[in-house]
Amino acid sequence: MSRLSSTDTPEETTDAAEAALDGPRNELLARLASQLGDGLVESHLVPGDDLWIRVTRESWAEAAGYLNTGLGFQYFNFLSAIDWMPSPFGRDMDSQVDLTLGHDESSEIDASLEHGVAGGETRFQVFARVNDIVNGLGVTVKVDIPDDDLSLVSWTSVYAGANWHERECWEMYGISFDGHPGLRNIYLPSGFEGNPLRKDYPLLARRLKPWPGIVDVEQMPGGDEEESGDDS
């Protein structure tokens, strides 16, 4: 919408090789970088497919405002969070059959944080996706949330749809959103203790009754050996 087609040409001449791969997304990234400055920490671009950016916590609201009004990303897709600390429970409640299915290393749990695309430094990351439906582009924005202050500026003033997503994120991860009109439980009963989607929140159903495992991998009569392909 507000994106002018006339800005295409200078970008392409300077950065022809990359622009050939994915012109619109490279241009978008360049504009985000110039607007946010140091606020844009890292980015990840898959040509012809998708774009991720990671912003600082201070630039979170600015990123939303610029994406919405400056770049025409008016469509709010979703907002959620990721807990990068691997579960202390591992998959220990799985049946032995499951464990033998190529998952031998599960006994030792690697507690180190290992982040996904666009990197990260903290245990919790909030990520949101917005779309520019006119040009068919989407961008996933990530932000690190430090452990000692699990809070973030709310996006509700920019994207009205963020309201419920932030409520869900708050109850599932315990991340509060400053400026949110009413942070209260959305799925869980009020007074629920704990944040279920955190990795250190045990899945009680599994701990009470281990996964049967064998039922799921039982060979069908007749088998399908030939079409199963190469075991890797």
Place this chain on the structure above:
Amino acid sequence: MTAISDRDQLSYIAAQAADARVNVELETEGMTLNIGPQHPATHGTLRIVAKLDGEQVIAADPVMGYMHRGYEKLTEVRTYPQVTTLINRIDWVGSFANEVPFILAAEKLMEVEAPPRAQWIRTILFEMSRIANISLFLGDMGLQVGAVTPAFFAFRDREHVLNQIEAVTGGRFHPNFDRIGGLKDDLPAGWITETKRAMKKIRSFCDEIEGLLQGNEIFEARTRGIGVIPADIGLGYGLSGANIRASGVDWDTRRDNPCGLVHDELDWKVWTHVDGDSFARFWVRLQEVRESTKMVDQLLDGLPGGPVMAKVPRIIKVPAGEAYVETENPLGVMGYYIVSKGDLVPYRVKIRSASFNNISITPWLLKGVYVPDIVTILGSLYFILGDIDR
């Protein structure tokens, strides 16, 4: 003369003021009306707490979670093939469509592509679940305003499609048929002619519904101009599917971002409506069902041969990475954001379900409407509770 009239006027004003005072004294507190969790208009267990001033809603607050099953947590302890059994139950009237974006996202991470025949059959089943899902809506929309007949027609004719889905997958509602790398099985013999017959029946069902509802005075009075969503508001709330297309936004993931499905090889049209009211949403969905039947016919005609399963390892480990794939499901855009750490199980799956966003507009939309319109507006937004609560 003037003095009298002045005095008259003064007394009139005084009388009015007294009236106003009486009105203030008589004014009662706003009433809170609980709609649901068990209410026919809520398609399950959505509860709406509406604060009323007389017949008018001044604030509406949907309360969810009566059916929250924690799928995002459960996916973290299930292998990728096991996850499809769960996500079948998100939108339970168009189940097959739920599996597609998840499988496509996993395939994207694994860099596997399903063979052409599998992609075509996927698209056929995808569109048939749309027909099964939306034909339920078409019947239900009549029911919301008191027309009972369309509901019976819908249940009768939806069965033709469900039978065909059952013939391929073995399940009417939970097919669990999509696999990473293709499909579980090929089509049974004689299925194509049967399906074409079913599509013909669905088209005549659409005509019947159109004849029964469109132009019906009561239906039009209850839906036209009711629950108008302007396009920019709809975009901000993340509305999708027919809800946003009924507000004049020409956006369909099937056409604009076809990944993994073969909609771009078909001749079809994206229907939009400019009104943005309950009637527009009904009308757009009606056209979409017709368009889907045409698509299925084309797909059946052009079905390529070959295998339905690519070569994939027996034990599916998805390489580390993140991928987001969304498709245009019956209820709107549905997407899965998969975070993989190269394990048998996903590290994190964010399920972006259509109804959750679609219903998040209700506090805004229901403000100021009259109580009976709540039912038609909710009906026209069309949600499936499993798709909200996940």
